[in-house]
Amino acid sequence: MRLLSPGSGPRVDLGVVLLEADARLGGRTFTVSGEGENTKKLSFDIGGQWIGKKQTRIYELVKQLDIKTIPQFHQGKKVFQSNTSVSTYSGTIPKINIFKILDFELNLRYYMDSLAAKINSLRGWSSKKSGLDSKSVESILYDKTYSDCGGLLDVFVRAVWGTEPKHLGLLFSLFYIHSAGGVYPLAETEGGAQEAKLEGGTQQISQKCAEKFISKGGNIKLNQLVVKITKEKDGTYLLMCRDPTNSDAPFTLYRSKYVILAIPPTQYKSIQFEPCLPLEKQLLAEKAFMGSYLKMILLFKKPFWREKGYSGEITCALDESSFPEFPITMGFDSSQENAKSWGLVVFLAGTSGLYWTQKSTPERHAAVLKHLRHLFKDCEVDEPIEIIEKNWNVHPFTKGCPVNCIPTGAMKLFECAAAPVGNIHFASTETAKEWHGYMSGAVEAGERTAFEVLHKIDSKFPLPVQHQPTQNHSLVSLQNILILIILAIALLAWWFLN
Ligand SMILES: Cc1cc2nc3c(=O)[nH]c(=O)nc-3n(C[C@H](O)[C@H](O)[C@H](O)COP(=O)(O)OP(=O)(O)OC[C@H]3O[C@@H](n4cnc5c(N)ncnc54)[C@H](O)[C@@H]3O)c2cc1C
Structure with a gap:
């Protein structure tokens, strides 16, 4: 890829370049530290968090990158809330x-x-x-x-x-x-998608891959929101980028022979394509919609739930009308035993996520705490020492989470999600066949598109085998x-x- 500076400035050959709209790598994986004296040394995943052994691609990658896995704590009673009552259970x-x-x-x-x-x-x-x-x-x-x-x-x-x-x-x-x-x-947790967490968080997967990429001559440009992709007469693509953090900054232009678009279909709408994408892809981008997730980690002085034999797993099967009173959809223990950090992670998903997006942060925090007190009636639920929250519904480059959903009648369009258009190739977990929607799916999609492009450059590289789940x-x-x-x-x- 070539960087073309605006006007008649110098042109620089950059090899393979990753253009990222955000100021950080990781996308829907996002690891932050806390703000407290003890928590600022710790890592908290406010995006994708768990992997399971059945998710072979991400498991393999995590092993290669030398990242330790930690089993998700699940021992003890689980809490279930229906519209009428709160009960406990074990098993599934x-x-x-x-x-x-x-x-x-x-x-x-x-x-x-x-x-x-x-x-x-x-x-x-x-x-x-x-x-x-x-x-x-x-x-x-x-x-x-x-x-x-x-x-x-x-x-x-x-x-x-x-x-x-x-x-x-x-x-x-x-x-x-x-x-x-x-x-x-x-x-499920054990044997399922919520089996293990990563020591140090999941964002380091992208960071460690980026280190390898750079060491092999790759280039990474942050704050580069691709706003336009034009196919030139010579078959190359001109990518126009805007710095979302600086509205006065001039557009940056890159010219490339191959493009891998590793963004969910709902994001295609943020890019102007010339010529237009085929109608199926445009309609897919229109019809697909992002789910709604608000993720909140509440840190407590002591693990009140563990002390009473609870695992911290929460499932609330409620009517949509209950969300103003009961915001939590599900929850898990998110403690870090080694650091004596005790926490619960809860999700406000679907209509609850949308409803609570409209409310202020203090209102949300108060409602979640009240709901926890309702669920753990026999525990003393003190005020949390810290709350770490991410509202993905307002994240500018994702606009919802965890994954693009397809409504009725749109699966014909979805069939074409992974099909290349000229030399534009389509990755993201939304194009995966195995563990679609998960980090493992994102790895599969990345591997597939890399091989698609390599095969075009040199046919000695095999086309990716279509794995069956x-x-x-x-x-x-x-x-x-x-x-x-x-x-x-x-x-x-x-x-x-x-
Ligand atoms: C709260 C939450 C919990 C989740 N839990 C789990 C879990 O426990 N386990 C699991 O496996 N998965 C989980 N997921 C899903 C998982 O995070 C995603 O499947 C995975 O990260 C998707 O990776 P991706 O590379 O396909 O897309 P993304 O991570 O979305 O990467 C796309 C990148 O493209 C950038 N971008 C977008 N538009 C442009 C543009 N126009 N120009 C330049 N850059 C652009 C974005 O900033 C982003 O960095 C969760 C997600 C969320 C949000």
């Missing part, structure tokens, strides 16, 4: 009405897992025949179940995508579940068998009594 499924659990397990979870297991390729599935693309995730509550399933579908969708079931396309959700190997791998769908789990036995006994008892 909260203690709610047995028929609602059976309804969820057999009619919903099993249905989604078995359909997701069949999605080997999107082609054909988004056609009218399957009908799945014209349904929202919420529609299966009406079509397949007999109850509201205790709100478990709502909280699952909010936690994974940061949106509500009525907004999320069913086929997209099935593709996403397929990419992770099932519903449970997405939802591992089939971990636990259709016949011990839990399912037990549930089937209970159901059979219940039916027999009913038959005898009648």
Whole structure:
């Protein structure tokens, strides 16, 4: 890539250049330190945080970069709030009405897992025949179940995508579940996506990769928001960048033969393309929407939840109307034992995230604390010593989080997400086939696009192999068998009594 200074100034050959809009690397991973005497030496992830062993690409990369993993603390009782009550449970499924659990397990979870297991390729599935693309995730509550399933579908969708079931396309959700190997791998801590944290935080993945990139001659330019990409007559691309921190700064121009666009489709709208992107890509950018996440880490003097045998895991399956009173969607222990730092991390997701974005920081903090006191009634929940918060809904280069969601009827457009346009190649986790939406998906997309470009430069580099997600769908789990036995006994008892 060449840097072309404005006017007739010098031209500099830069080799491979990374243009980043933000003043830091890391994007949706963001590690900060606290402001207190003790916490300023510690690292807190206010973006992507956990990895799981099933996410092989990110696990491998973390190992290569010599970053230590720390198992997520999950020992003890978990807290579950439904619209009417707060209860505790252990294992995966909260203690709610047995028929609602059976309804969820057999009619919903099993249905989604078995359909997701069949999605080997999107082609054909988004056609009218399957009908799945014209349904929202919420529609299966009406079509397949007999109850509201205790709100478990709502909280699952909010936690994974940061949106509500009525907004999320069913086929997209099935593709996403397929990419992770099932519903449970997405939802669980042990053996799932929330298995381990990284010592020092996740942003160092990008920072350490950047060090290697620079040592091999790569260049990184921060505060370079790409605002226009023009294809020139000679086939090269002219990238126009603006410094978002300085409105008086002149535009910077870069000329390049190949471009890898590693941004979510919703961000394409911030770039003017000449010629325009193909209509499918433009429509994808219009139709896709970011989920809504507010992440808050509350630090306490003592781990009041651990002292009473709680794991710190919180799941709130509530109606949308409850969010003004109960903002938390889910939560986890975020303590750093070695440093004697005790914390809970909570997420305000979906409608709750949107609602609480409109409120002031003190109002949000007070509401979250009040909600925690409601959830841990038998604990003494003191004022936190510090609260670290990130509202991703107002982040200028992401505009929401954790991932682009696809509504009903748009999966045909989504099929083309990873397809190159000329020498513009498309990365970001939104183009991944395995662990789509996660850091592991971002690594897959980066590798794929790097090989696509290398293959064009020199055909001795192989084109990337299209990996198929591992089939971990636990259709016949011990839990399912037990549930089937209970159901059979219940039916027999009913038959005898009648
Ligand atoms: C609160 C939160 C919690 C999450 N939890 C997890 C988790 O526990 N585990 C997990 O695996 N994943 C998690 N994720 C998702 C994970 O962080 C993302 O999947 C991953 O970081 C995406 O990486 P990416 O490179 O595809 O995109 P990004 O990280 O979004 O990188 C895109 C980059 O492009 C830049 N950019 C955008 N537009 C332009 C432009 N026009 N010009 C120049 N630069 C531009 C952005 O500033 C950004 O740095 C979470 C995300 C959030 C926000």
